Amino acid sequence: MATKTAAERRDEARRVFDAYFAECPSRKLLDTLSDKWVTLLLTALSQGPRRYSDLSRRVAGVSQKMLTQTLRGLERDGLVSRTLTPSVPVRVDYALTPLGESLMPLVAAIKSWAEAHMEDVEAARDRYDAANA
Amino acid sequence: MATKTAAERRDEARRVFDAYFAECPSRKLLDTLSDKWVTLLLTALSQGPRRYSDLSRRVAGVSQKMLTQTLRGLERDGLVSRTLTPSVPVRVDYALTPLGESLMPLVAAIKSWAEAHMEDVEAARDRYDAANA
């Protein structure tokens, strides 16, 4: 079993790195925030509790699958609460938890930098593309 | 040509949404930051200029392809500068631009929130998983 030792060692190194990497709190946060629907839902919920169908309408373009999946993730992370009212038909309300609300200033900071500087980024892109035509 | 009108309308709606979505500055920023290697490289470069091979060593785990690809993207976005010294062998230095540096406080803010609250997120996850065993 001496064959493939080199490849195995590389794999091992990568697993170690990936494990370390996955442990990084900032990485986890970025992974969450960068999800296509997370910030959209968080922003929608920042204005108050919303029902499932409200969200699917407000966040136009989201599929049922992704809406449910994203909400489940946010609930699991303790950022959003899910309240079920067993009426007929059922009613489910989603709302930001305090933890979720504590995240909003950061979302605002991101928005702020983006609005202040993304134009520069665009311009840099155009310059780069023009230079490398 | 009346068939498939409903499906076509949905597609159209999605295209419109995607286009709008892609225009959002915050989204673009998040797309950039959430790239697996971007923050790692930015952080590495925040301590001063680095050569290509330095970066590949410092940011262990990155493949040549992704290192080059990510650096090209950052250069295109005007966040990083690339300086080629035509010696033998060639030498290439990468450094943060002022625009790139202006992004670092935001990266720090993300790190800060993550370090302050990701533990709560972890705890929430454990609770959720335990409840839904």
Added chain:
DNA sequence: CAGTATCCAGGGTGATACTG
């Protein structure tokens, strides 16, 4: 109303090999 289940295509990532 608020989901769940299944299928499937496309893009992003890494491994590998080669070059000025």
Added chain:
DNA sequence: CAGTATCACCCTGGATACTG
């Protein structure tokens, strides 16, 4: 040293259909 080129895999995420 600092890349470029090609290929193959996996996983995300949308479409669709069904349910308490």
